[in-house]
Amino acid sequence: MDLVLIRHPEVAVEAGVCYGQTDVPLQRDASESARTLTARMTALGVPACVDGWHASPLRRCMSLAHELAAIGDAHLDTHVDARLAEMDFGAWEGRKWDTIERALIDAWAADLEHAAPHGGESLAQFAARVLTWLNETCSDRPTAESVHVIAHAGVVRVLASHLLGVAREETLQWPLDFGAIAWFRRVRGRWLLVRWNA
Numbered sequence: 001m002d003l004v005l006i007r008h009p010e011v012a013v014e015a016g017v018c019y020g021q022t023d024v025p026l027q028r029d030a031s032e033s034a035r036t037l038t039a040r041m042t043a044l045g046v047p048a049c050v051d052g053w054h055a056s057p058l059r060r061c062m063s064l065a066h067e068l069a070a071i072g073d074a075h076l077d078t079h080v081d082a083r084l085a086e087m088d089f090g091a092w093e094g095r096k097w098d099t100i101e102r103a104l105i106d107a108w109a110a111d112l113e114h115a116a117p118h119g120g121e122s123l124a125q126f127a128a129r130v131l132t133w134l135n136e137t138c139s140d141r142p143t144a145e146s147v148h149v150i151a152h153a154g155v156v157r158v159l160a161s162h163l164l165g166v167a168r169e170e171t172l173q174w175p176l177d178f179g180a181i182a183w184f185r186r187v188r189g190r191w192l193l194v195r196w197n198a
Helices: 030-044 059-070 102-110 123-138 153-164
Strands: 002-007 053-055 078-080 146-151 181-187 190-195
Touching (some): 002 153, 030 059, 030 181, 053 059, 059 078, 059 146, 123 153, 146 153, 153 190
Parallel strands (some): 002 146, 053 078, 053 146
Antiparallel strands (some): 002 181, 181 190
């Protein structure tokens, strides 16, 4: 089974702003991004999407998923799931990172897994939500099937950590560009990384 995770393209937000679950628009037209992404997936040999696109409900993901689902003659479904939304940063949403009190950021960094000084989700809560989606969506899929997802950097990194057995603190540091593809394959019950940040 293949799991194809794609980070949404660049958003129309000022650099340095925390926008986790804030519903911000894409910087460019979603249909243009969908055509570019489809060509890139074809060039990389990514398995075709046949079951429909899974997506976060936030516009920056859902709009792209709808456009990807409409490409070609298949007219696939879009499976929108709130569990694929980015981490909730609570009171930090919409604020520039450099305006947030340093002591709060330090408290968060000191216990990245469980602290939530912003009043939103801790990393552990966020990961539990995302992994519930994974278990319900991918656990019983036949080997020949694939699941395609448009989501956020946090979602992709949390899933990478779980699938590869790598500490979350590590995968949170892995580079992941806007529009990047992370492709995983399950072989004999074990997940392998096929491509990262492609």
